[in-house]
Amino acid sequence: MPPARLFLVRHARTAANVSCILRGPTGADDPLDPLGETQARLVAAHLAALHLPTPRVYASPYRRARQTAQPIADALGVPVTVLEGVHEIDPGEWVGRPYADLRTHAHTLRREDGTLGFPGGESLEEVGERFRRALNRLPPGETPIVVSHGGALTAVLASLLGLPIADAWAQPRFAHPNAALTELERGGEDWHPVRLADAAHLNGMEKTLPEIN
Template sequence: MRAPVYLVRHGQSEWNVLRLTQGQTMHPPLTATGREQAAAAAEVLAGELAGPARLLTSDLTRAVETARIIGDRLGVEPVPDARLREQHLGALEGRAYEDSWAQAELHDWSDPELPMAGGESVAAVRRRLAAVLTELDPTEPTVLVSHGDAIRSALAHLEGHSMTDTPWVDVPNGSISRWDGTA
């Protein structure tokens, strides 16, 4: 049996509250609620992990802040990895959610290689998350702090879903998804 992988979505950011599409926008920090969500995730992880774990994080501010809170609780230094970033959403970044959703309605989701709004394709996100997951030591519990779409891509990869037949998974701020090698 392999050691578990924990995929943690960053806590609520200021742009989540403002309902602005973040994608790979670097700077939106956590809100007070986001810091509380990160602390709650840290407590759950502390209760789950019997010993040391590896902690990797997206290098975007909201993820780094979340990882630091988790790392402080677990006594582990977070290691940034840009491959854990959110999907690059091109021209949608900084726009209101409603504008982004309207644009998403026009996107051809049957083609996983098609970039979103001049940004990154679903397939590209999946490949970079798969690369991270492939490099993990299966004997070492690992916590990955990332983003909603990136976590959906990672879970689809881990569960063996095809690029075009991936079920929607809700990934709320501060949530933890655990995978231990079983589907």
């Protein structure tokens, strides 16, 4: 059974976020840029100030997620554990296209079965399912902080909150700016948001558009 309290964090900023180009697995080794390093320290300080019971820090295998997770882990005095299954959506044939196409050509992502997905890549439903399976593997009795990616976070939130993925994808409140965090609490089998895509801890510093990658 998954833990009763969960923090989800989008990785801090990279140069690819600034260029607003979809990278997918080709950007797995993209590092944080200098502003992203500052964002990572700010989210780390914010989480440390919460004095969470039995914190545990997990990260997507992608470099930018691990680099964001490390200051958090250092601030909490715990290691970073790479968690398979929480990496970003694979945009398939859309690699190299601008973020803007996610809005102007979103209709082309609807598949014949009604799901939303990238040609040659993953569907949002698939991403939400693999992310949720990863969360279900986490041991009870800890407070997990999972550093992931924008599109993957929207997908798993739709799954955890029981929302149609297309609705969550279209709602700005689920879109995480770099280094934003979501806090969820579980009651029985149901998850409830305490806060969604919160970036108040960044103190108004520059943020990129809340897209995927």
